[in-house]
Amino acid sequence: MSGAANPVAPAEITIDEDPDRLAEFEQRIADGVLIEPGDWMPEAYRLLQLRMAEHHANSEIVGALPEGEWITRAPGMLRKLALTAKVQDEVGHGQMLYRVSQELGKSRDDMLRDLVTGKTKYHNCFNYPCPTWADIAMVQWLIDGAAIMNQKTLADGAYGPYVRTMNRINMEEAFHFKSGEDMVLTLMSGTKAQKAMTQEAFDRWWTIALAFFGPHDKPGAEDMPAMRWRMKIERNDSLRQRFVNRFAPAAIDLGLVINVVTKNEQGLVTSATPDEQLGVDESTGQWSFTEPDWDEFWKVIRGHGPCNAQRLALRRFSYEQGAWVRRAIAHGAVVTPPAA
Amino acid sequence: MSKIREQALTFGEELPPPTPDTMHWVVYTCKKPGAPFKWAGYVDAPDEALALQYAREHYGLDEACVGLITHRHEDAIDSEYALKNLEPIDASGTDGDEWTVLTLNRRGGNHQTAGVVHAPNANTALARAQASFAGSKVCSIRVVKSSQVLETNEEELLIWRHHDMSYKLARGYSKQVRSKWTRIRDEQTYEDYRQEDIADHF
Numbered sequence: 105m106s107g108a109a110n111p112v113a114p115a116e117i118t119i120d121e122d123p124d125r126l127a128e129f130e131q132r133i134a135d136g137v138l139i140e141p142g143d144w145m146p147e148a149y150r151l152l153q154l155r156m157a158e159h160h161a162n163s164e165i166v167g168a169l170p171e172g173e174w175i176t177r178a179p180g181m182l183r184k185l186a187l188t189a190k191v192q193d194e195v196g197h198g199q200m201l202y203r204v205s206q207e208l209g210k211s212r213d214d215m216l217r218d219l220v221t222g223k224t225k226y227h228n229c230f231n232y233p234c235p236t237w238a239d240i241a242m243v244q245w246l247i248d249g250a251a252i253m254n255q256k257t258l259a260d261g262a263y264g265p266y267v268r269t270m271n272r273i274n275m276e277e278a279f280h281f282k283s284g285e286d287m288v289l290t291l292m293s294g295t296k297a298q299k300a301m302t303q304e305a306f307d308r309w310w311t312i313a314l315a316f317f318g319p320h321d322k323p324g325a326e327d328m329p330a331m332r333w334r335m336k337i338e339r340n341d342s343l344r345q346r347f348v349n350r351f352a353p354a355a356i357d358l359g360l361v362i363n364v365v366t367k368n369e370q371g372l373v374t375s376a377t378p379d380e381q382l383g384v385d386e387s388t389g390q391w392s393f394t395e396p397d398w399d400e401f402w403k404v405i406r407g408h409g410p411c412n413a414q415r416l417a418l419r420r421f422s423y424e425q426g427a428w429v430r431r432a433i434a435h436g437a438v439v440t441p442p443a444a
Numbered sequence: 445m446s447k448i449r450e451q452a453l454t455f456g457e458e459l460p461p462p463t464p465d466t467m468h469w470v471v472y473t474c475k476k477p478g479a480p481f482k483w484a485g486y487v488d489a490p491d492e493a494l495a496l497q498y499a500r501e502h503y504g505l506d507e508a509c510v511g512l513i514t515h516r517h518e519d520a521i522d523s524e525y526a527l528k529n530l531e532p533i534d535a536s537g538t539d540g541d542e543w544t545v546l547t548l549n550r551r552g553g554n555h556q557t558a559g560v561v562h563a564p565n566a567n568t569a570l571a572r573a574q575a576s577f578a579g580s581k582v583c584s585i586r587v588v589k590s591s592q593v594l595e596t597n598e599e600e601l602l603i604w605r606h607h608d609m610s611y612k613l614a615r616g617y618s619k620q621v622r623s624k625w626t627r628i629r630d631e632q633t634y635e636d637y638r639q640e641d642i643a644d645h646f
Contacts, residue, residue, distance in 0.1 A: 132527075138551035140525040140584075182611055189505075189612035196485075196502050203468065203486040212465045212488065221459070252642060264525075264552040271644075272485060276506060278614035278645035286617045289624040350640055357629050421453040427460035433490045434463050 119329070121146045133334050138264040141207055149333055153263050154208040156335055161201035162219050162226035166415050168194040170234040171243065179237060186283050187240070193276045200273065204265045213430075220420040228401065229312050231409030232371045238291055238298075238305035244284020246306075246313040250347055252277050254317065257343070262334035292358045299359065306360050307373045313351070315396040317344040348391045352382065364394050371410030466490045468517035471499040472546075472557065473509040481513050483554035496594055507646040508609075511597035513557075515544075519592040521566040523574065523585045525551055530578040530585065535571035540564035544593050545573040548584040555586055563587075614645045 119126065126146055132139070139145055145153075172191045178184040202212050218224040229247055234240055255277065259270040291302040318340040322328070330336045355362060363376035381394045404412065466488045472481035484503040489495035499514045523530065525548070540563045546555040558577045563569035569587040577585065610616030625634045 137527060140551055142522070142525060186611045193506070193612075196506070199487070199502065200485045203488070206465065206468070213462045217459055217462065249640075253640060256642065267552040268483065268554055269485070274642050275645045278642040279612055279616070281641070282614040282617035282621055283611075285621050286624070289621065293624065293627075346640075350637060353633075354629075354637055357633075417453045417455075420455055420459075424455045424460055427463070430463040433466060433494075436490060 119146055119148045121148075130332070133262050133332075137262075138267060139262055140264040148329060150208055152329060152333070153266065153335060154205055154210060156330075157201050157205040157208065157266055158210065158215055158224060159226065161198045161205055161215065162224060163230065164194050164198035164201060166219075166226040166419060167230045168198075169415055169418055170230065170411075171240060174234065174237065174240050177237070178240075183287070190244070190280050190283065193280065197273050197276070200269045204269050207265055216423055220416060220423050222407065222416060225405070226415075227316075228404050228409070229316055230415060231404050231411045232308065232312055233410055235372070236301050236305055238302040239308065241284055241287035241291055241302065242305045242309040244280055245288045246284075246309050246351065247316065248277060248280045248284055249351060250313050250316040250343075252281055253343055253347055253350075257338045258336070260334075260337055288358065292360070303360055304373065306355065307363050307365050307376050308367075308371065310355075310362060311365065311396040313347065314344060314393070315398075315401045317341075317347065319398060319401065345390065348393050349389060352391045352393065353384070362393070367400070369410065467495075469495040469499065469514045470517055470520065470555075471503045471512060471514045472555070473503055473507065474511040474513075475507070475509055477510055480556040480558070481511070482556040484512070486517070487514070492594055496596055500596065505612075511595065513544075513593050513595045515588045515593045520546075520586050520588050521570060523570050525584045528583070529580055530574055530582050532576075532578045533571060533574050535568070535575040537568070537572060538562045540568070542590040543569040543573070543587045544590045545569075545577055546586040546588070547577055547582045548586070549581040550583055553583075560590060561587070614642075 125144060129144065129146060129149075139149075168191045171187060171194070175184060175187050175191065178187045202215060205215060206212055215224070219226065234243065252274065255270055255274050259267055259274060261267055261270070288302065291298045321339045321341055325331055325339055331339075352362060362379045362382050364379045365373045365376045368374050379394045381392050384391050403409065407413075467490060469487045469489055471484045471487060473484045474481045484506070487495060487498040487502060489498050495514050495516075499512055503509075504512055542560050542562055543566075544560055545558045547558045548555050558573075561569055561572040561576060563572050566587060570585060573585045573587055622634065625637075629637070
């Protein structure tokens with residue numbers, strides 16, 4: 105599962121730097137020059153970039169959890185192999201992004217401890233359940249599809265180490281998305297029961313995917329540090345609209361119904377009615393749609409989603425169970441087995 | 445959910461003591477015999493043997509490749525990351541240790557191996573590397589003492605497996621996905637939808 109670097113931006117960023125150096129830095133950004141680790145950068149830039157990369161790394165390793173649970177139950181050897189490879193990829197992405205974050209001044213252990221104690225966040229979408237195989241298909245089609253849209257723009261950002269890492273990650277996301285598309289197409293050409301299961305999973309994930317890009321942009325977002333310094337180059341609302349323009353007609357062509365849903369505390373759908381706002385303006389190609397439930401979005405971000413506690417508990421369990429391995433490695437007590 | 449994960453997970457009130465980060469290693473992969481090794485990513489590992497194992501399991505299995513090299517991050521000495529291309533300078537010599545030279549074609553790009561120079565120290569190695577390898581597409585140069593570069597290939601350590609691994613590549617699905625889509629959508633609609641795909645992939 106992919107992470108997206110859309111942490112909630114702090115309301116105020118203090119920029120207390122030499123005006124000349126800051127002006128030179130901002131001119132470089134405006135000229136399209138990428139920032140490399142040895143370059144001078146404002147402290148606020150370093151902190152924001154660290155927060156972004158750390159949030160993204162956290163999302164990658166937490167995002168692997170719901171999919172990892174499905175490896176043993178994936179239908180058939182090929183799907184098992186593919187899902188295993190995908191989960192391995194996601195954890196690998198976490199590894200790379202933690203390294204980018206380390207370069208910005210925070211130790212890996214501090215990042216893992218801050219994650220399991222709830223001091224730092226991961227992407228909201230990973231706090232929802234995946235009760236069926238069709239949910240895994242939707243995660244790979246809709247959530248990875250959304251992540252690709254977002255991450256393609258992040259690969260056009262201004263911080264060199266993040267950009268090269270994002271380009272590498274995106275090359276693997278292409279496999280995740282294609283595999284997800286194949287799963288959805290297969291299910292929707294299957295039995296009545298498979299189609300019903302897929303519709304139910306789509307109902308659970310459509311609004312999560314809409315909320316994936318984050319809340320509405322604040323007025324003047326382009327002038328705020330994240331966009332002014334090209335850490336983020338496209339507005340949340342713009343990405344969301346592009347997502348709907350691409351996926352709404354595809355879902356309809358597949359035979360899926362785009363519903364407005366209500367959910368219970370477990371994240372399961374309790375009612376679904378067709379989205380009356382849904383439609384396309386033929387002159388512009390822009391689709392209209394019903395907004396996701398932003399109250400639910402903020403509630404989940406604050407830790408009260410269906411799976412927040414479960415995800416963090418598993419990460420913390422893993423951190424504690426792995427302590428002896430880290431100690432052994434730190435003291436050089438690891439014997440490497442012969443090569444296979 | 446699985447039976448194991450339905451169990452209540454228990455852990456102590458306090459986190460275990462912190463552990464220091466292990467060494468950082470930079471990894472490069474080679475796609476075919478004779479091609480340069482290109483930056484692939486990083487691993488954290490406490491020693492050479494584990495660094496190679498981790499690099500193989502992570503990056504050696506991401507893409508079809510025939511070899512990989514890795515070195516400690518702190519063993520790399522980088523020139524400035526220039527805003528324009530580095531110009532060749534006048535520096536030559538064959539004395540001293542062998543240094544592996546990697547070049548960066550643009551900021552935000554990926555280092556790749558360019559060749560070797562001999563030099564008695566890092567600064568001289570950088571100068572001689574700039575004399576030999578700077579040019580139209582080099583904005584920075586990295587040198588690493590060759591004795592500090594670990595290498596493995598498919599003969600020494602199995603990397604990319606020899607059976608069909610297309611299930612972990614986008615192209616392993618492209619044909620069947622197109623075929624399934626075009627049963628329900630016309631070719632042009634599918635092509636328009638596909639525009640948002642990632643064009644460059646393993």
